[in-house]
Amino acid sequence: MKYIPGLNGLRAIAVFLVIFYHWDFPPSTIATFLKQVLPNGVFGVNLFFVLSGFLISCILLIEKEKSVAIPNQHNKIIFNFYIRRLLRIFPIYYLTLFVLLFTNLPDFKNNFIYYLTYTENFRVYFRGSWDNFCHTWSLSVEEQFYLIWPCVIIFTKKSNLLYILFSFILLGPAFSIFQTFVLKPSLNTFVLTPSCFDAFGIGALLAYCYTKNEMGLIKKWIKILLPISLLLFIYWKVAPTGGHFQYFKRFFESIIACGLILFCTSNSYTSIRNKLLENKVMYQLGLVSYGIYLFHYPIPYFYLKAKHTINFSFGKYDVQIDYVIMLALLLMLAFLSYYLIEKPILNLKKRFNY
Numbered sequence: 001m002k003y004i005p006g007l008n009g010l011r012a013i014a015v016f017l018v019i020f021y022h023w024d025f026p027p028s029t030i031a032t033f034l035k036q037v038l039p040n041g042v043f044g045v046n047l048f049f050v051l052s053g054f055l056i057s058c059i060l061l062i063e064k065e066k067s068v069a070i071p072n073q074h075n076k077i078i079f080n081f082y083i084r085r086l087l088r089i090f091p092i093y094y095l096t097l098f099v100l101l102f103t104n105l106p107d108f109k110n111n112f113i114y115y116l117t118y119t120e121n122f123r124v125y126f127r128g129s130w131d132n133f134c135h136t137w138s139l140s141v142e143e144q145f146y147l148i149w150p151c152v153i154i155f156t157k158k159s160n161l162l163y164i165l166f167s168f169i170l171l172g173p174a175f176s177i178f179q180t181f182v183l184k185p186s187l188n189t190f191v192l193t194p195s196c197f198d199a200f201g202i203g204a205l206l207a208y209c210y211t212k213n214e215m216g217l218i219k220k221w222i223k224i225l226l227p228i229s230l231l232l233f234i235y236w237k238v239a240p241t242g243g244h245f246q247y248f249k250r251f252f253e254s255i256i257a258c259g260l261i262l263f264c265t266s267n268s269y270t271s272i273r274n275k276l277l278e279n280k281v282m283y284q285l286g287l288v289s290y291g292i293y294l295f296h297y298p299i300p301y302f303y304l305k306a307k308h309t310i311n312f313s314f315g316k317y318d319v320q321i322d323y324v325i326m327l328a329l330l331l332m333l334a335f336l337s338y339y340l341i342e343k344p345i346l347n348l349k350k351r352f353n354y
Contacts, residue, residue, distance in 0.1 A: 134297070173251050202251075
């Protein structure tokens with residue numbers, strides 16, 4: 001698959017939207033303004049889902065096309081896909097779990113089985129509560145999606161593939177509506193995998209058009225749906241209680257995410273894209289975005305506990321300096337993790353080329 005440099009910039013934006021949402025930044029005029037204007041962390045997660053749907057579907061569709069004349073190649077594609085995913089995701093994830101198991105992070109040991117099995121989204125849904133490592137609900141959703149998607153793409157006939165993609169896109173809001181009106185949970189109607197199918201499906205539909213070099217149709221529909229999505233996005237931001245029709249929120253946010261990916265793949269806007277998404281800083285931040293996402297949630301707990309233990313304060317700018325230090329610690333951990341642990345392991349992927 002052709003490398004698309006702007007996508008790393010999108011990853012960087014997505015992960016920092018999540019951090020800004022999860023870290024309780026100090027009350028100030030600028031923080032309040034940014035929270036009102038910027039997309040929140042949920043949009044960042046939806047952007048990750050659409051990116052995942054796009055990238056893994058591109059890989060699978062390209063390999064499927066190449067394997068047409070090769071007998072029994074389908075099983076090899078699926079096997080190599082899972083091995084490559086395992087090498088990318090599991091090592092640093094399970095190392096993090098092992099390290100945290102020997103700390104006193106609240107609720108971690110009690111809920112360890114959910115982290116271990118990538119089922120934290122089920123715990124959040126059925127118990128209706130968050131904990132100190134609950135951000136892994138989205139990683140659970142991705143892993144559960146990966147269990148089915150390679151087989152869907154590889155074993156679906158070409159003539160039926162578009163119908164399958166549209167079905168997945170429709171299943172997302174349909175399941176969200178079902179959760180809202182039938183299951184009626186007290187919290188979190190959006191953390192179960194079927195309610196995320198629209199985000200993955202929209203990314204996959206974009207991948208289908210991209211690999212077939214048939215971008216005209218999807219660009220036409222995005223031009224129609226993007227203004228509607230932006231208007232609804234603004235409505236959900238300013239509505240006093242979050243607004244109505246929340247079960248369509250992920251769908252329309254995924255349309256916006258699709259527009260951002262199209263921006264990265266376009267032959268136009270190269271100057272703007274180079275400055276905003278394809279510079280060295282955004283590239284590096286996108287490169288280590290998995291580590292940033294994985295580590296960011298427990299950082300404030302450990303930092304503030306250590307600071308409280310030594311009874312230290314920075315005085316007037318205490319809170320502001322705290323956030324600078326926590327961000328520096330987070331970035332340091334993410335870069336060390338990537339270059340010392342993740343990257344050497346990723347080199348093993350060469351042994352499992354499609």
